[in-house]
Amino acid sequence: MTATATAAPDRPASLAEAVDGLLGRRVxxxxxxxxxxxxxxxxxxHLRPFVTDALxxxxxxxxxxxxxxxxxxxxxxxxxxxxxxxxxxxAVAMSLGFCTRVATGAxxxxxxxxxxxxxxxxxxxxxxxxxxxxxxTIAPCGRELSVDAWIRARRGHPTLDPRAPAWPLWLLRxxxxxxxxxxxxxxxxxPDWFGGTVTWHRIVQVRDxxxxxxxxxxxxxxxxxxxxxxxAAKLIVITExxxxxxxxxxxxxxxxxxxxxxxxxxxxxxxxxxxxSLLAIxxxxxxxxxxxxxxxxxxxxxxxxxRRLVPVIGALDWLARFRVxxxxxxxxxxxxxxxxxxxxxxxxxxxVLSRLPPTAWFALPTLLLPAARRARRHQIPDPTGHAGDxxxxxxxxxxxxxxx
Amino acid sequence: MVDPCADLSSWEGHPCHGLGxxxxxxxxxxxxLVALVVIVQLALVARGYxxxxxxxxxxxxxxxxxxxxxxxxxxxxxxxxxxxxPWAGYRWDELVTGRGLGNPEFRHHADAGLDNQLAxxxxxxxxxxxxxxxxxxxxxxxxxxxxxxxxxGPEVTVIRSDDRPGAT
Numbered sequence: 273m274t275a276t277a278t279a280a281p282d283r284p285a286s287l288a289e290a291v292d293g294l295l296g297r298r299v300x301x302x303x304x305x306x307x308x309x310x311x312x313x314x315x316x317x318h319l320r321p322f323v324t325d326a327l328x329x330x331x332x333x334x335x336x337x338x339x340x341x342x343x344x345x346x347x348x349x350x351x352x353x354x355x356x357x358x359x360x361x362x363a364v365a366m367s368l369g370f371c372t373r374v375a376t377g378a379x380x381x382x383x384x385x386x387x388x389x390x391x392x393x394x395x396x397x398x399x400x401x402x403x404x405x406x407x408x409t410i411a412p413c414g415r416e417l418s419v420d421a422w423i424r425a426r427r428g429h430p431t432l433d434p435r436a437p438a439w440p441l442w443l444l445r446x447x448x449x450x451x452x453x454x455x456x457x458x459x460x461x462x463p464d465w466f467g468g469t470v471t472w473h474r475i476v477q478v479r480d481x482x483x484x485x486x487x488x489x490x491x492x493x494x495x496x497x498x499x500x501x502x503x504a505a506k507l508i509v510i511t512e513x514x515x516x517x518x519x520x521x522x523x524x525x526x527x528x529x530x531x532x533x534x535x536x537x538x539x540x541x542x543x544x545x546x547x548x549s550l551l552a553i554x555x556x557x558x559x560x561x562x563x564x565x566x567x568x569x570x571x572x573x574x575x576x577x578x579r580r581l582v583p584v585i586g587a588l589d590w591l592a593r594f595r596v597x598x599x600x601x602x603x604x605x606x607x608x609x610x611x612x613x614x615x616x617x618x619x620x621x622x623x624v625l626s627r628l629p630p631t632a633w634f635a636l637p638t639l640l641l642p643a644a645r646r647a648r649r650h651q652i653p654d655p656t657g658h659a660g661d662x663x664x665x666x667x668x669x670x671x672x673x674x675x676x
Numbered sequence: 677m678v679d680p681c682a683d684l685s686s687w688e689g690h691p692c693h694g695l696g697x698x699x700x701x702x703x704x705x706x707x708x709l710v711a712l713v714v715i716v717q718l719a720l721v722a723r724g725y726x727x728x729x730x731x732x733x734x735x736x737x738x739x740x741x742x743x744x745x746x747x748x749x750x751x752x753x754x755x756x757x758x759x760x761x762p763w764a765g766y767r768w769d770e771l772v773t774g775r776g777l778g779n780p781e782f783r784h785h786a787d788a789g790l791d792n793q794l795a796x797x798x799x800x801x802x803x804x805x806x807x808x809x810x811x812x813x814x815x816x817x818x819x820x821x822x823x824x825x826x827x828x829g830p831e832v833t834v835i836r837s838d839d840r841p842g843a844t
Contacts, residue, residue: 288707291707292703292706292707295703295706295707295710296698296703296706335770335771335772335773335774336771336772336773336774336777336799336800336803336804337803338796338799338803391729391796391799392774392775392796394729394731395788396734396735396736399731399732399734400734403732437698437706439706439709439710442710443710443713443714446713446714446717447713447717450717450718450721450734451734454721454724454733454734454735455734455735455736457721458724458725458733458734458735458736458738459738462738464739464740464826464827465738469740469826469827470737470738470739470740470826471740472740473740473826473827474737474740474785477740477742477785543737545736
């Protein structure tokens, strides 16, 4: 459903009403659909060691394990193997969006069941995976980017509303922030951690591996330097807390996302964290503003360089943020942002790339360049929300209701 | 088309407010579920500060602490036999794998903290005591654990499994 109310809305009468309005607001679930696609492979990576062991004839209870509760059901060996196999199939189906609701529910159920079979199975990255899968199970995230949507279109059925009440998205945002916040807070209140003792000592313990690594000698010396960790530990704590808090505000969100990617890459390189880095980076898509096709890119259809931008946006606009329209001949590439701000030329292209998930990390720093900042000018938004699109025709396949 | 419900940074004055499309029961159920999840998550984060197992507390890389253990089987006549020696067809490193417990005689990093590591070791002793039916001589297993909390000096702790009935 599309809300088009024009009358001045009432203020919420109470906090409860405000909360209810926030939770029930219908927003685009596109980011959760994209996360569903990305989490499928992550789930397969998570299940791989369990499946590999099972194929080799070993399962969790062939060695030390510790059930959480005596009543927790444990399956006969062959059935446990079948459940893992179903989990693999369900994860693939979930990622593809085939029978999405059932597949996602099955994936969540199996991953959660397997996790709670033993205290030894639980790690933070697996707990986070279960949380993400739980939210994906709740949210109707199969209406886009799915085989289900494709089949529906093939059969001529009307497209399902890609929007839904926002509360699953808010919950996942809370959980994602909680992961960074809890981790940062636990380090902040631990004097050994905040003072640099823990990180320095870990480096000392693996010094022989560092010496054998391709790192240059000066880098190894720096990493093993105790005063370096006095500063570095504080930076790590501040980084985690900045990500946890910064993701909530528009002014800091892009910086927080950019820092988070760097942070997870650094963790992946320096530590063994199972699927945590992949999962956490994938989950960053939930911080995109949950609306689609509310930015407009105007190109000169006669300009070959402009035309090259169209398939790039078509292929990489996973969050469906852009409409591409044909503009006047000889005009530069022009981006009209959702707030009506207009940029043109190279800054507009940089801005577009900064909003496409695969290129965002590379393009975001360019927005700090003075030229990019100067290039933005404010335009009075069109009350219909189609700022400036009266000049051009929407390019097929890149408008609302375009490719799923 | 621009979605007027999209700008989530400003709730007040929002045109979607008050559309009233959900039933009262659904609205209250949603509110309760979200509140429950938030409260449980915060409780689990808090629990991580005192619990050995820190499920959903997300305390990552908490310590640089290390540990090492000498584990013996204590037989009915008091003989102490290191578990590094196979017994009754059992091997410690086959019975206990993962979580760094397979080779306890070597000094390991307690990657989720010392409390967590000792809790796992304690449970592993009980597991071995309970799951070695061919062993008729062991009364209990005992681990003498040396721990180093971060850069602190060593501390020694002794952990015992439950007594095994029927040891002769």
